[in-house]
Amino acid sequence: MSDPMRLAHLILLVLLALTPLRAFAFVPPAQIKLTTQEWGGAAPADVQAVLDSVITVISPYIAQRKFGTILVQRSEDAPRAMYEKSADGEYIVQVQASGNHWARIAYQFSHEMCHLMSNYDLAPNNVSRQQWFEEALCEAFGLFTLERMAEAWAENPPYPNWKDYAPHLREYSQNNLQEAHRQLPKGMKLPAWYQQYREVLRADPYAKDRDLNEVVSNQILPILSATPQGWTAINYLNLGETGKDLSLETYLGDWLENSPPDLREPVSKIKALLLTSQ
Template identity: 30%
Template sequence: MNSCRNLLLIGLFVVALAPRTFADEPAKKSLPIYRVDASDFEASEADIRAVCDSAAKQLWRHFPEYDLEPFVVTRGKSGPIVLYQRNDMREIVLKLDTSNTFWSQYAYQFGHEFCHILCRYRPSDGKNLWFEETLCETASLYVLRSMARDWKKSPPYRNWTDYRDSLRDYADDQIRKREHVREIHASGLAAFYRSHAEELRKNATNRELNGAMAVVLLARLEEKPEHWEAVRWLNETAAPKDEALTAYLARWYAAAPEKHQPFIRDVAELFGHPIAVAKPAGNE
């Protein structure tokens, strides 16, 4: 069984590193309401907006019926973050810690923080926050790779077409440098989580661990990107204190629509915490 599981994981990583094309794209929809405060970015508001629009579109296209609170993109200088507290205009504050024209870094950071907003992020005791952080690291990679495909034909500006290679290279570099991916290859994701569970529950933002697990999830979400929508129910209900991972994933499963439940169940099994599903009445 272990050898079969490892072969499956290796296959997933191969898929994650290969170019993807999607025959059926969801219908276009308006982007959520947000503004850009270009102060201190040392780049134009229009250019920052163009990058953020492109990054947001890669995920937002998979949320056909979803209303978000307005948010503002501002310059941060202690790491990218989405604040829990709204500003005086009742906006969510999304901070990017980048500047100038490092568009790949803008996109990478925006993808992560925008995913937190899509997850309906909320304060908790943080014991399972590592899972949301891993999803958001997955979003960063997904956004960059999707933007690279989009910009091949439809860049924000005609003279940005060649920048698609930089977007893809940035994503590939992030994947390559996650050395813990080798450990997942060797032992499987469930064993990897067991080995690092204590650290993850103490430090939700261990980027080396988050990033390695994100490579596995990236393959699943590039294959079936419609399941990005499942994250909107991740924090539908408040987490009890010291909640076990199995209970956390089961609570997500119960909150999500039926169309996303097989995906959530699949992810839970990857982490070695299968969700118990009640059999229909009358079945043995």
């Protein structure tokens, strides 16, 4: 790992250690700024309201970090969190969904927010050969976020007439969870499945059009959701030795070691789920 990268890891670890996980007053951890005004017929103000709602519902799991202004633009091909920042050092996130498909927009944006939370820019371009796991984690986070938004919109939607849309957010999440390709083959445990696809995942974090990521996503989602603050553990990923090819055991071991004690249980369970033969 280069000296600048090692210093960035060290600084982030210190900041996370010094910052309390829970705040007494809500302060948005990011400010969304749309840099695209054409959203397939949807009003930019409405898209902004959806993205702001995502930030609100994920704020309890963001370890009180501050991401500043996040520039959001529309992409014609795929959603992504860009490695390169703006001239002013702002994160740039692209969303592919458009129109009044609020669930899809929220789903894509929350997935990309998970990448920011997971320190994706400290481990760029699949250098560790374990980026597939980050993708699976962020897929799970996107589905979890939709469930939280459904709860929030049922009581306090961005606009009063959006209250009826709340069930659609949950339906979108549940429909994804139930897709056939996301299920483990009957009778197969995750460690055996992982060994079967290990080299495929290491070589391509988006293999089989993300279908493999989504199998793992379905397995880890209930583990993180079972602990009230479990999702906060995302903020401690990619803080280990990420400047080289790593085994999954080392990668997840670093995640466990860098997580604070009260967040280690879900991380430990995920590590065991993937690597412990049964």
